[in-house]
Amino acid sequence: MTNKLKYFIGNWKMFGDPSSLKIINQIHSFCGRFKSRGKKNKIILCVPNTLIYFFTTKIKSKFVSIGAQNCHHQKNYGSFTGSVNAMMLKKTGARYIILGHSENRSEGDTNQIIKKKIESALKQKLNIIFCIGETFKEKKVGKTLSVIRRQMRSSIDKKYNLNKIIIAYEPIWSIGSGKIPKIQELKKIFIFIKNEFKKNFKTKVSPAVLYGGSVNDNNIKKFSSISEIDGFLIGGASQSSKKFIDIIKNYYK
Ligand code: PGA
Numbered sequence: 413m414t415n416k417l418k419y420f421i422g423n424w425k426m427f428g429d430p431s432s433l434k435i436i437n438q439i440h441s442f443c444g445r446f447k448s449r450g451k452k453n454k455i456i457l458c459v460p461n462t463l464i465y466f467f468t469t470k471i472k473s474k475f476v477s478i479g480a481q482n483c484h485h486q487k488n489y490g491s492f493t494g495s496v497n498a499m500m501l502k503k504t505g506a507r508y509i510i511l512g513h514s515e516n517r518s519e520g521d522t523n524q525i526i527k528k529k530i531e532s533a534l535k536q537k538l539n540i541i542f543c544i545g546e547t548f549k550e551k552k553v554g555k556t557l558s559v560i561r562r563q564m565r566s567s568i569d570k571k572y573n574l575n576k577i578i579i580a581y582e583p584i585w586s587i588g589s590g591k592i593p594k595i596q597e598l599k600k601i602f603i604f605i606k607n608e609f610k611k612n613f614k615t616k617v618s619p620a621v622l623y624g625g626s627v628n629d630n631n632i633k634k635f636s637s638i639s640e641i642d643g644f645l646i647g648g649a650s651q652s653s654k655k656f657i658d659i660i661k662n663y664y665k
Pocket residue numbers: 423582586587588589624625626627645646647648649
């Protein structure tokens with residue numbers, strides 16, 4: 413197995429309260445012990461907005477970074493009841509932000525809205541975890557590659573600071589369903605995403621590309637044969653420190 417940097421990113425979704433600080437503390441302690449094994453990992457937990465300030469001020473972890481899960485596209489303050497923008501998240505302590513998640517796409521986020529969100533988050537120098545992925549219907553009719561190509565092309569611009577973007581490939585049919593893609597198919601998709609990115613945005617290197625969708629401590633090992641996978645975006649299983657830690661441990665077993 414390579415010694416390349418791997419991301420393990422938790423997407424807590426609508427989970428957690430101040431007592432969840434203990435989860436971060438446990439992951440932090442584990443990372444301290446695990447560090448000695450010489451693997452390069454980046455651990456990020458994307459938590460609800462209500463917890464970002466609390467976590468970032470309570471725990472100054474050099475191992476665990478804190479991120480947000482979405483924002484309003486408007487750059488400045490405004491009359492948007494219930495919304496939070498990238499500037500507010502940055503000031504609250506977030507360093508990363510998930511954008512384009514399918515659960516937000518299904519609530520109305522179009523490729524164009526996601527583009528505006530990416531722009532406003534980049535203005536705040538947040539690191540973007542940009543989610544792409546096809547529905548089951550699109551997969552069945554052979555549209556996976558064209559869908560993810562369109563998602564990338566219409567939400568990313570060549571003039572962006574592309575070093576701040578991480579891509580998370582999350583087939584929608586896999587999120588929360590317990591189903592994962594066939595490993596050979598997944599490898600082809602990862603190669604496609606990386607080549608397409610380099611070709612379209614004229615970069616020498618591709619950004620990190622992560623896999624997300626029903627990743628857990630039992631199936632994680634299956635992904636380790638795909639060297640093109642730079643890490644994982646983990647939903648349900650990241651809400652338990654034990655499961656999250658076991659995912660990291662089992663990946664390297
Ligand atoms: P899951 O979610 O791991 O629970 O499938 C992944 C995600 O939504 O990012």
